[in-house]
Amino acid sequence: NKQKDIPSFELGTFYVYGNRYKNTSTLGGKINQELKKIPASIDIVTDKEIQKQGATSLSEALQYETGVLGNMMNSDPLQNKPMIRGFDLGNKGILLEGIKDFTNVDDVIRPDVYGLEKVEVLKGPASTFIGSGSPGGVINMKLKSPKKENFSEVETKIGSKHEKTFRFDTNEYNENKDMAIRIVGSISKKDLFIDNSTLQRTYISPSVFKQLNDKTDLTIKTFYQRDLVDGSLAPAMIQEKYSPAYGIYPDNAFVGILGWDKVKQKQWGLNFELNHKVNENISFHQKGLIKKLTQMSHQTTGVFNPVQNKMFRFGAMIDTEAVTYALDQYIKLHKENGENKRDTIIGIDGRYENDINFQYNRNLLPWDKDEIKDYLSGKKLRIDPEDIVPMDTISYWNHEYGLYASHNEKRGKWNYSAGIRRASYVVHAERDDIERDKYWATTGQAGIVYELTDELLPYVHWNNSFEPVHAFGKDKKLLKPKTGRQFEVGLRYEPKNKPVKASIALFDLREQNVPVANQTDPKPENWYSESIGEVRSRGFDVKLKKEFENDLSVRALYTYNDTKIIKSFRANQEGKSFIYAPKHMLNICIEKIIKKYADGDITARLGMRYIGKRANDSLNRRYIPGVTLYDAQVSYTRGNGIVRLNVNNLFNKKYNLSRSMQWGLPVSYPGAERSVFLSYTHKW
Numbered sequence: 001n002k003q004k005d006i007p008s009f010e011l012g013t014f015y016v017y018g019n020r021y022k023n024t025s026t027l028g029g030k031i032n033q034e035l036k037k038i039p040a041s042i043d044i045v046t047d048k049e050i051q052k053q054g055a056t057s058l059s060e061a062l063q064y065e066t067g068v069l070g071n072m073m074n075s076d077p078l079q080n081k082p083m084i085r086g087f088d089l090g091n092k093g094i095l096l097e098g099i100k101d102f103t104n105v106d107d108v109i110r111p112d113v114y115g116l117e118k119v120e121v122l123k124g125p126a127s128t129f130i131g132s133g134s135p136g137g138v139i140n141m142k143l144k145s146p147k148k149e150n151f152s153e154v155e156t157k158i159g160s161k162h163e164k165t166f167r168f169d170t171n172e173y174n175e176n177k178d179m180a181i182r183i184v185g186s187i188s189k190k191d192l193f194i195d196n197s198t199l200q201r202t203y204i205s206p207s208v209f210k211q212l213n214d215k216t217d218l219t220i221k222t223f224y225q226r227d228l229v230d231g232s233l234a235p236a237m238i239q240e241k242y243s244p245a246y247g248i249y250p251d252n253a254f255v256g257i258l259g260w261d262k263v264k265q266k267q268w269g270l271n272f273e274l275n276h277k278v279n280e281n282i283s284f285h286q287k288g289l290i291k292k293l294t295q296m297s298h299q300t301t302g303v304f305n306p307v308q309n310k311m312f313r314f315g316a317m318i319d320t321e322a323v324t325y326a327l328d329q330y331i332k333l334h335k336e337n338g339e340n341k342r343d344t345i346i347g348i349d350g351r352y353e354n355d356i357n358f359q360y361n362r363n364l365l366p367w368d369k370d371e372i373k374d375y376l377s378g379k380k381l382r383i384d385p386e387d388i389v390p391m392d393t394i395s396y397w398n399h400e401y402g403l404y405a406s407h408n409e410k411r412g413k414w415n416y417s418a419g420i421r422r423a424s425y426v427v428h429a430e431r432d433d434i435e436r437d438k439y440w441a442t443t444g445q446a447g448i449v450y451e452l453t454d455e456l457l458p459y460v461h462w463n464n465s466f467e468p469v470h471a472f473g474k475d476k477k478l479l480k481p482k483t484g485r486q487f488e489v490g491l492r493y494e495p496k497n498k499p500v501k502a503s504i505a506l507f508d509l510r511e512q513n514v515p516v517a518n519q520t521d522p523k524p525e526n527w528y529s530e531s532i533g534e535v536r537s538r539g540f541d542v543k544l545k546k547e548f549e550n551d552l553s554v555r556a557l558y559t560y561n562d563t564k565i566i567k568s569f570r571a572n573q574e575g576k577s578f579i580y581a582p583k584h585m586l587n588i589c590i591e592k593i594i595k596k597y598a599d600g601d602i603t604a605r606l607g608m609r610y611i612g613k614r615a616n617d618s619l620n621r622r623y624i625p626g627v628t629l630y631d632a633q634v635s636y637t638r639g640n641g642i643v644r645l646n647v648n649n650l651f652n653k654k655y656n657l658s659r660s661m662q663w664g665l666p667v668s669y670p671g672a673e674r675s676v677f678l679s680y681t682h683k684w
Contacts (some may be wrong), residue, residue: 033250039121039461041448047453054646066541086563086581087136095140112203125465125484127443145210146180148219164191178211197231229263240666244306256300286329296318303663315362326351343408350401359391398427415449441466471515471529499547516569534567551593559585584612600637606633627655
C-alpha cells in the first residue's frame, strides 16, 4: 500500500467563512450586501427569532430591537404605530418586499408574521431608495421565499385570550434543480379586548422560484389574508380616574349590537422578482407589487356625556376599497479586480395607489346613566333604529416616480457608498380640498466603511428624506414637504473566530418644514399652518452579543435618544421633548441550553425590556412613567418535534403606552397584559 509511505503530519487551525443570509440586506441600497459593509444601522429579525419570541404581531417581533417602539396603540391589530428614534413612521415607513403598499389607508391589518422570512429595520432617512417617507427609517417585511431544499412543518398553538392557531409551511425542490415551490398557511381565532368580540384569521401564501435558464431566474410570491372581527375592534382603552366616565361602565364593555358590529377585511398581494445576467459585468433586475384590499366595517362607539348623564352611541359604517401597483427596475454594472470591486446601479421606479372610503352613520339610541349596566348585562333590551345616513365619500390617489443611481465600491480597506434620486409625487383627494398637487424632490446619501482591522470597522454616513404633508397655508394651498437629514458615525467589532459581536452608532437626526398650526384667529375657518417647525433627535445605540463556552449566550442593547423641538410657532414648545419618545431603552436577552440530547435539547430564555419615561404632551407637562418588563421561554426539542412555552410580561406588570383624549374624555392605552402560549412544531 503506497499510502503507508506517506508521512503523517498535523494541519494547523483553519477557518471556513460564509455570508449568513440573516447578515445581508437590500435596504442599504437595493442590492444585497453584508450588514457590516453597509454604512447605516440595520437590524434583522429572522423567522426563527419570531418563533422563539412567540410574536403574533409586527410590534411584538420588534420589541427587542434598539430604538424601536412597536405600537403605541397596543392591542389594536388595525393600527400600526411604530416609532424609530422618536419619529412616527406612519404607513409610508412599512414596506412589503422593499416596496410601499398602502400609504393613505389608516386601518390596515398587516400580513401574518408567520408568513415572514425576516423583518428588516433601517434607522434614518431612506428616501434615496424608497421615495417619500419618515426620517425615522423604514421597516421591511420579507415574505417566506422558496428554498433549494425539501422540508415541511406543522404547528399547533393555544394560549391566552382563548387563542387557537394551526400553521403549516412546506417547500419542494425538484430533481432538475431549477424550480422550488413553497406554501405557507395559518388559521387562528382569539378573543379581543372588548367583551363579545373575536378575531378570526385565514392566511395562505404560495410562492414559486424558477430558474428559467442559466442567466435568468424568476420568483413569484402571493398571499391572501382574510380577517373577520365579530364584535368590536376598539383597542384597549382605560378611562382615567379624573374622567367623568370613570367607574360608570367597564372599560371592556361592548356597547354595540350583537351581530351588527363586525369588521371584514380581505387583502391579497402578488410580488415578483426577476433577475437576468447579461454577462459577467452587466445584469438586469426587476421587482413589482400588486395589492388589493377591501374592508367592511360596522362599529359602535359609546360616549358618555356627564352633563346629560347619558351615553350617546354612534354606529359608524365604512366600506373601503384600495389598490396599489408598483414596479422597480435597475441595471447593475459590476466589476472586480482582485480584492477591489464596484457595483453601480441605475434605475427607475414608480407606484400608484387609489383608496376609496364610503362612509355612513347609523343613528342609535342613547342609554341613561342608571340604565347602562342593565343594558350591558342584558336585563334590558332596546331595539335600535336602522336609519342609515350617508356621510362622506373619500377618494385619494397618488403616484410616485423616481429616477435613481447608486454606487458601491471596495478599494482596499475602504468601502464607499453613494446614491442620488430625483422623484415626483402627485396626490389628489376629493375631500380635504386637495385637487391635484405635485412635488419634486432630490435626495441623496453617502457613506464610508473602513476596515481598520479584520475585526474593527468604523463608518460614517449621511442621508436625507422628504415627506409630503396634508396641511394648508394661509393661501389655502398645501404646504411644501417636510425634509429630513441624518449624520451617523459608528464602530463595529465583528471578529471572525470569536463568539462575540459589538457595535455602537451615534446619530444626529433632524427634520425641517414641520407644519405648525396657527390658531390665533377666533374664527376656525381662518386657521392655517406654517412650515416653520424643526425637530431634532440625537443619541446613540449600543449592541453586544456574546456566546460563552457553557452553552450560554447574552444579547444586550441600549439606546439613548435625546429629542427636542427646535422651532415652533408656540415658543413654549421649543426645547421640549417629542411626545412618547423615551430617552432610555434597554433590552437584555439571556439564552441557556440546560440539557443536551443526541437528538435535541432543553433551552431556556429570559428577556428584559426597559422603556424609559416619556412625555405625554407637547409641553412636557405630563409624563408616562418608565417600565421594566420580563419575558420567558422554554423549549424542548427531540428529533423532529419542538415544544415551546412562551410567557410575555411574566409578572403581569400594569403600565401605559400612551394617553390621549377620546371624544373629550381622557383615556390611556395600556400595555399588553401577561400572555401565555404553548405550541408544538413538527418538522420533517
